[in-house]
Amino acid sequence: xxxxxxxxxxxxxxxxxxxxxxxxxxxxxxxxxxxxxxxxxxxxxxxxxxxxxxxxxxxxxxxxxxxxxxxxxxxxxxxxxxxxxxxxxxxxxxxxxxxxxxxxxxxxxxxxxxxxxxxxxxxxxxxxxxxxxxxxxxxxxxxxxxxxxxxxxxxxxxxxxxxxxxxxxxxxxxxxxxxxxxxxxxxxxxxxxxxxxxxxxxxxxxxxxxxxxxxxxxxxxxxxxxxxxxxxxxxxxxxxxxxxxxxxxxxxxxxxxxxxxxxxxxxxxxxxxxxxxxxxxxxxxxxxxxxxxxxxxxxxxxxxxxxxxxxxxxxxxxxxxxxxxxxxxxxxxxxxxxxxxxxxxxxxxxxxxxxxxxxxxxxxxxxxxxxxxxxxxx
Numbered sequence: 001x002x003x004x005x006x007x008x009x010x011x012x013x014x015x016x017x018x019x020x021x022x023x024x025x026x027x028x029x030x031x032x033x034x035x036x037x038x039x040x041x042x043x044x045x046x047x048x049x050x051x052x053x054x055x056x057x058x059x060x061x062x063x064x065x066x067x068x069x070x071x072x073x074x075x076x077x078x079x080x081x082x083x084x085x086x087x088x089x090x091x092x093x094x095x096x097x098x099x100x101x102x103x104x105x106x107x108x109x110x111x112x113x114x115x116x117x118x119x120x121x122x123x124x125x126x127x128x129x130x131x132x133x134x135x136x137x138x139x140x141x142x143x144x145x146x147x148x149x150x151x152x153x154x155x156x157x158x159x160x161x162x163x164x165x166x167x168x169x170x171x172x173x174x175x176x177x178x179x180x181x182x183x184x185x186x187x188x189x190x191x192x193x194x195x196x197x198x199x200x201x202x203x204x205x206x207x208x209x210x211x212x213x214x215x216x217x218x219x220x221x222x223x224x225x226x227x228x229x230x231x232x233x234x235x236x237x238x239x240x241x242x243x244x245x246x247x248x249x250x251x252x253x254x255x256x257x258x259x260x261x262x263x264x265x266x267x268x269x270x271x272x273x274x275x276x277x278x279x280x281x282x283x284x285x286x287x288x289x290x291x292x293x294x295x296x297x298x299x300x301x302x303x304x305x306x307x308x309x310x311x312x313x314x315x316x317x318x319x320x321x322x323x324x325x326x327x328x329x330x331x332x333x334x335x336x337x338x339x340x341x342x343x344x345x346x347x348x349x350x351x352x353x354x355x356x357x358x359x360x361x362x363x364x365x366x367x368x369x370x371x372x373x374x375x376x377x378x
Contacts, residue, residue, distance in 0.1 A: 192316035253288035
């Protein structure tokens, strides 16, 4: 990136700085600043040194070098040679009434045409409405930080309905399964699915170096989207992932067949806990297999559903969240690489016997989520 403040010295200035560094008794900071300017001078043979080269040669921080450059360009050579005196920090200028107005403003809807409040918008509105004569966005930020308010942040959240019998019925059904004992003939498995955008590099990333963060080019190439099916049995600390191109009803049906025939061939009945996606139904198997085969598979399955707006009750969703943070939070170029990486993650996590320590019970739900239960008047 090109430097904003370019040092170009005249012959007289160079001579003055060279004398300053070689003769007389001058403060160390003044000598150092003179050496910075001499090395940064672009008029010398070969051009000026970079800030990194100057910092290495003189053992001076890059921030000091940048400050000397700026003061030379903006204020002159004597100011650049002088000691930097930090500016005194102004005290906050909002009193109690002004602060209360600011908080009220933050909690209101943003102006028409704006998606959210910004610090500068808040500062401008404080001035426009006459609450202060002048206020900086930094003062607004500090005031909101003191009150733990961050108007520039928002969070998407699944809000369950209030007093909904269907919600609490599905919730308690799932929670009762979670407290059941392990029986190899009657296992219960959580099932969920997610997607991953495949992204390839257009330019080879730079190799890692000591003291440097990983560096890669901002451009990338999209290679489509893959689907991931997750099976998770918490009581045996086992999970399995399947990477597919799509997540249609046909794909779902083949996953259920795999669960019955490959994962639990000796089980009498398998309980499957998943959300209420439109493909997560028994009819999907009839779309994929002949009636006799579909019925054979379904005879070994028992479906239980998390409530709508209650997918957090599915432990497989927790596992997918861990997978996203530990394995998928990077650029993965193609489906084959994704399969290899996911398989390695699955193997390591199964070998470590990692599970979910689920502690939320039906008794807890009836207390903490009491507002979700219908009110029954006698």
